[in-house]
Amino acid sequence: MTTHYLVLSALLFAIGGIGVLVRRNAIVVFMCVELMLNACNLAFVTFARQNGNIDGQVIAFFVMIVAAAEVVIGLAIIVTIFRTRRSASVDDASLLKY
């Protein structure tokens, strides 16, 4: 049954999405985004099984590469702001508003 995997993937995506919205540490927020990408991967692989073609499995590899590139960029940015502010809280970075 592929339905269970789809439900799991939707749950992971929702957990990630809620995490992005409620967590305050930039690193944790970023980990939640990665969780969302992995939920996408699970959905792709499940649908590949369901549709009977391997497109979804190939896409999952592309997503992994993109996620890795995103980690490189993301950590660089978060580390820079952490060095400046001694904090990775997204609430502290509040100079730009209105």
Added chain:
Amino acid sequence: MITAPTIEYFALAPLLIIFGAAIIGVLVEAFAPRYLRRAVHVPLTLLSLVGAFALVILQTIRGVPTTPAAMGSVAVDGPTLFIWGAILVLSFVSVLLINDEEQFVPSAAAVPGSAEEEKAITEGAAHTEVYPLALFAIGGMLLFPASNDLLIMFVALEVMSLPLYLLCGLARRRRLLSQEASVKYFLLGAFSSAFFLYGTALLYGFAGTVDLAGIREALATAGGTETLLLVGTAMLGVGLLFKIGAAPFQAWKPDVYQGAPTPITALMASGTLVAAFGAVLRVFWVALGNDSWNWQPIMWGVAALTMVVGSILAITQTDIKRMLAYSSIAHAGFLLVGVMAVGEAAQNALALSGLLFYLVTYGITTVGAFAVVTMVRDPGGEAWHLSRWAGLGKRSPKLAGVFAFFLLAFAGIPLTSGFFGKYAVFRSAVALGQGWLTGLVVLAVVASAAAAFFYVRVIVLMFFSDPSADGPTVVTPSWATSTVVGFSAFATVALGVFPQPVLDLAEKAAKSLFVQ
């Protein structure tokens, strides 16, 4: 036997040139001595943009291909070639602004105000990486509207966005704002691309393929009420609408536009917007065109909200860059009106040509406006606060005059290019002859009138108030900056007085519509 995939190298040549130059740029960073790097990067970047533009023109002359390239994954059709031409011109002028080394931090890793940063400044260090990064972003911008399947579109989206996240954090002055803009853009951008990807996954589940034409075919048999399709469309829409900065996904735009180095803001406000609209059109017209009654109502609401939020919040802004960002949000709302004006082939061609023309005019004017912003400076950097612009017309009438002209073009006053852009898009929406869309055009016209208020307010501030004694200085522009301002002002006038050639070109590009 496995047959090898075919790649149409000629059709993809503009992309290959840009990505090739970006990779050479990375090698230059690795091997060239520090003092040589800028001298290599600037001509390399500009020449690759010119070369890609020449190839786009050559392809237009030799005839637009009628089948997608690279095994159906990249569609080089009439609209794509027009969008490529526009992005390459806008990137060229933006790179001329990036050329100003005063704009970028000497060492991004150094903590602002630390001894390390002092050392980097005295040594004259510079991040010449901005050139290859910009080229990668431009390459992504070219691929994004041309991608004919959702996987390529996702990869293009990331190739476009990742370098921009970094570039946003490289402003020389006001480092804290710049870093904050970078973090915000990155986290929100990654969040939205996750939505795009989940939408892709659901549409893959619905259609069994991520090919836009395949999704279109699946729609024809499915009837368009499947949950996977509806939820997938919505999530894909979130990812795309985030990139164009439509409300309620507009929150990043003012922050990022303000914090980023102004030349990068110019690149994002022009190139990224054009590319993102190209992608929106391709997804919603090619893949989901037969499902328009499902997405039109939502997009109606988004467009209405976007233009209202953009126009009204712009009035309350006290910062010139934030004001231009909200203006960009309002313009995204006006452009969305054209995205909804789908119908018969002739109607689609009309709407598409209007959108293409609007994108070009808006892009050119916005690069010019940000170029002017780079020239008005306080001791601590650019003078962003609107009160600092008071009386600029008396101090520097030429610059203030040009800026006032750009603002009038944003407002869509006749005899500027902005007027014809708005006219072309709104005309196509009215031509559809549907009450709900005509009503939205009325709202758009009212919103433009409200938006005109804050443009005129800046003009009044510049010309009719007295300059303060310690007002900002207007720097003597470098040849590059004056070229950009001159080119933008000329194009804004020329397209406002004599828009026919570019309108014809847009019409010709739109006539063939998107490759199915």
